[in-house]
Amino acid sequence: MRAGSNLEKMLESGQFAVTAELGPPKGTNQRVVERKAEVLRQCCDAVNVTDNQTAIVRMSSLSVSILLKRMGLEPVMQITCRDRNRLAIQADVLGAVGFGIQNMLCLSGDHQKFGNHPTAKNVFDLDSIQLIQTLAGMRDRKKFAGGDDISGEAPLFVGAAANPFADPFEFRVIRLGKKVRAGANFIQTQPVFDVDRFKRWMDLVRKRELEQQTHILAGVTPIKSAGMARYMRDNVAGVGIPDSIVSRIEQAKDVKEEGIQIALEIIEQLKQIPGVHGIHIMAVGWEDIVPVIAEKAGLLPRPVV
Amino acid sequence: MSFEPKIVAFCCHYCAFAAADLAGVMRLQYPPNVKIIKLPCTGRIDVIHLMRTFEDGADGIYVAGCLEGNCHYMEGNLRAKRRVRYTQQLLDQIGLGGARLEMYNMSSAEGPKFAQVAREFTERIRSLGPSPLKRGREEAEAAGERLEAVGTA
Amino acid sequence: MIVAEQKPLDELRQMLAPYDRLLILGCGTCVTVCFAGGEKEVAVLASALRMAEAIDGRGKAIAELTIHRQCEPEFVAELREKVGDAEAVLSLGCGVGVQAVAEALPGVRVLPGLNTKFMGQTVEPGQWKELCAACGNCVLDLTGGICPIARCSKSLLNGPCGGSEDGRCEIAPDVQCAWQLIYDRLTQLGLVHLMEEIIPAKDWSTARDGGPRRVVREDLAKLSQ
Numbered sequence: 001m002r003a004g005s006n007l008e009k010m011l012e013s014g015q016f017a018v019t020a021e022l023g024p025p026k027g028t029n030q031r032v033v034e035r036k037a038e039v040l041r042q043c044c045d046a047v048n049v050t051d052n053q054t055a056i057v058r059m060s061s062l063s064v065s066i067l068l069k070r071m072g073l074e075p076v077m078q079i080t081c082r083d084r085n086r087l088a089i090q091a092d093v094l095g096a097v098g099f100g101i102q103n104m105l106c107l108s109g110d111h112q113k114f115g116n117h118p119t120a121k122n123v124f125d126l127d128s129i130q131l132i133q134t135l136a137g138m139r140d141r142k143k144f145a146g147g148d149d150i151s152g153e154a155p156l157f158v159g160a161a162a163n164p165f166a167d168p169f170e171f172r173v174i175r176l177g178k179k180v181r182a183g184a185n186f187i188q189t190q191p192v193f194d195v196d197r198f199k200r201w202m203d204l205v206r207k208r209e210l211e212q213q214t215h216i217l218a219g220v221t222p223i224k225s226a227g228m229a230r231y232m233r234d235n236v237a238g239v240g241i242p243d244s245i246v247s248r249i250e251q252a253k254d255v256k257e258e259g260i261q262i263a264l265e266i267i268e269q270l271k272q273i274p275g276v277h278g279i280h281i282m283a284v285g286w287e288d289i290v291p292v293i294a295e296k297a298g299l300l301p302r303p304v305v
Numbered sequence: 306m307s308f309e310p311k312i313v314a315f316c317c318h319y320c321a322f323a324a325a326d327l328a329g330v331m332r333l334q335y336p337p338n339v340k341i342i343k344l345p346c347t348g349r350i351d352v353i354h355l356m357r358t359f360e361d362g363a364d365g366i367y368v369a370g371c372l373e374g375n376c377h378y379m380e381g382n383l384r385a386k387r388r389v390r391y392t393q394q395l396l397d398q399i400g401l402g403g404a405r406l407e408m409y410n411m412s413s414a415e416g417p418k419f420a421q422v423a424r425e426f427t428e429r430i431r432s433l434g435p436s437p438l439k440r441g442r443e444e445a446e447a448a449g450e451r452l453e454a455v456g457t458a
Numbered sequence: 459m460i461v462a463e464q465k466p467l468d469e470l471r472q473m474l475a476p477y478d479r480l481l482i483l484g485c486g487t488c489v490t491v492c493f494a495g496g497e498k499e500v501a502v503l504a505s506a507l508r509m510a511e512a513i514d515g516r517g518k519a520i521a522e523l524t525i526h527r528q529c530e531p532e533f534v535a536e537l538r539e540k541v542g543d544a545e546a547v548l549s550l551g552c553g554v555g556v557q558a559v560a561e562a563l564p565g566v567r568v569l570p571g572l573n574t575k576f577m578g579q580t581v582e583p584g585q586w587k588e589l590c591a592a593c594g595n596c597v598l599d600l601t602g603g604i605c606p607i608a609r610c611s612k613s614l615l616n617g618p619c620g621g622s623e624d625g626r627c628e629i630a631p632d633v634q635c636a637w638q639l640i641y642d643r644l645t646q647l648g649l650v651h652l653m654e655e656i657i658p659a660k661d662w663s664t665a666r667d668g669g670p671r672r673v674v675r676e677d678l679a680k681l682s683q
Contacts, residue, residue: 108619111628113629114628127613127616130658133659145659161620167638171641171653174654178656182656352498353502356505360505360509400513401509441513445511445512445516445517
């Protein structure tokens with residue numbers, strides 16, 4: 001046990017884990033966070049808090065993670081490499097640990113060009129793999145990246161993202177291996193729509209026995225509208241929505257119902273893939289639907305570990 | 306007193322200038338405002354030549370070359386086309402107006418076209434009026450001083 | 459080489475508005491090769507400015523001069539005589555050139571005519587791309603000769619990130635993913651195993667992050683009198 005967080009215990013116990021995502025507000029109102037958190041409370045083992053997602057400034061992932069902790073939920077604090085250098089990141093981690101936050105997800109981060117401050121200087125002092133190494137080092141060697149000792153323990157459950165749908169395809173699994181070697185204890189993937197391609201990726205994962213060294217949670221996103229489906233297909237890098245799904249949505253009488261149905265079908269298939277230890281539900285701006293999906297997928301109530 | 310535009314036509318030896326010759330032989334009329342400068346190829350024209358010609362007082366300039374695909378030097382007229390376009394944009398930016406510059410293509414057999422282009426362009430410039438440089442320079446007479454020209458190293 | 463672009467004409471005219479007597483100074487090296495500030499560009503800009511000012515009823519006197527390299531103290535020292543009574547010098551050199559000229563002509567207003575962009579190479583006539591970020595600690599041996607610091611939008615050392623699709627970077631369809639290029643090159647060289655190694659966190663102190671840099675070669679220092 002690296003940290004003993006609920007998420008870690010769930011995964012280590014061999015049970016199918018469920019995580020979800022919470023997007024902080026573009027403002028100072030904590031009630032928004034509290035409302036979303038209550039929706040997610042009963043239906044997942046841990047809640048990811050995004051970090052200036054798509055380079056749009058929002059309430060910080062550290063502060064919102066603290067808020068969730070105080071509400072009795074378990075956060076996964078997301079850290080991108082775009083906005084903070086190694087000093088700031090390690091400082092945030094020290095503070096987070098002090099509040100009992102243990103799950104951390106290491107990401108490169110979307111380029112600031114996409115967000116609302118495209119004229120900012122980007123940081124990228126570390127990349128996501130070096131970030132994983134840094135956090136693992138803080139935990140296992142009790143040292144900062146610069147070499148000084150850290151006073152106190154840093155029990156961290158370190159995660160990383162993986163994109164089975166980006167290029168070069170053959171290299172994605174090698175890169176996953178790098179993340180695992182760097183110290184990634186769990187992996188959350190980008191949303192899966194093309195299950196066949198995901199299965200091929202999982203074949204390569206198992207060939208390298210990576211599913212034995214890390215816990216993989218497959219991403220699931222319910223589609224809300226035809227516009228969203230088309231946007232994700234055409235504009236969001238590395239998602240790969242098959243045209244068949246876009247057509248289903250476009251031809252559906254009740255688009256939202258169809259979106260939920262597609263998500264449920266995908267979840268059923270994901271459950272069957274060996275090496276997949278859980279799902280990560282990313283319901284962008286539609287957090288209310290997460291408990292519905294979890295319920296219909298037969299994943300409720302969440303086991304207590 | 307009506308305005309007589311000063312037009313300079315840069316013509317390539319193989320096509321446009323030959324067409325001008327032919328227009329002469331055919332006794333076709335075109336305005337005397339057009340002064341023809343012969344080049345081996347319109348590809349010889351560079352932006353600075355066009356700029357300096359305007360600086361020296363031309364009201365309008367056109368570059369006439371072979372038909373596209375038939376340049377005697379293969380691509381000279383294509384290079385000229387791009388440089389003319391670049392110069393037109395620059396002329397718009399400085400307030401002289403890119404409409405005072407144009408590129409035309411013709412074959413050596415097109416005597417009538419040469420004459421027609423000369424007539425049409427002269428009329429275009431006539432209606433645009435004299436180059437704004439003239440008036441501007443008159444206004445600047447009092448303010449202007451000359452720096453000694455410095456040679457390049 | 460250093461690649462730069464001329465500032466827009468409006469911006470230049472605004473910068474030059476207070477001055478009636480100018481010298482436009484070109485540079486015969488990098489900016490000549492990227493057609494931003496060589497002798498030809500000086501001539502065209504001088505002509506454009508003269509005409510623009512004249513059309514507005516102002517009589518700016520503009521002289522033109524191009525030296526081999528503005529970043530060479532020896533060549534720049536000669537400018538002291540050539541400046542004459544110019545009130546301002548518009549340098550069409552890169553940022554280095556502008557500063558060198560400004561230092562050589564104290565008391566003269568030296569203005570930048572170009573925006574210096576990057577260190578790069580000609581792709582084809584009329585196109586230049588960024589290749590080197592001067593990080594001070596070259597890792598091109600690990601990446602088959604393709605720089606991840608300059609050419610990856612996120613300067614990743616263990617790329618590609620999840621935004622790489624079809625050889626393209628997420629930031630724009632016409633930006634190549636440097637790590638796709640590296641992967642292809644290393645595969646071609648039979649060295650793709652290099653990409654399985656984790657490259658540790660970079661020491662950025664050798665880059666501009668460590669402060670303005672200097673290189674000293676003591677064996678080449680001036681002999682004392």
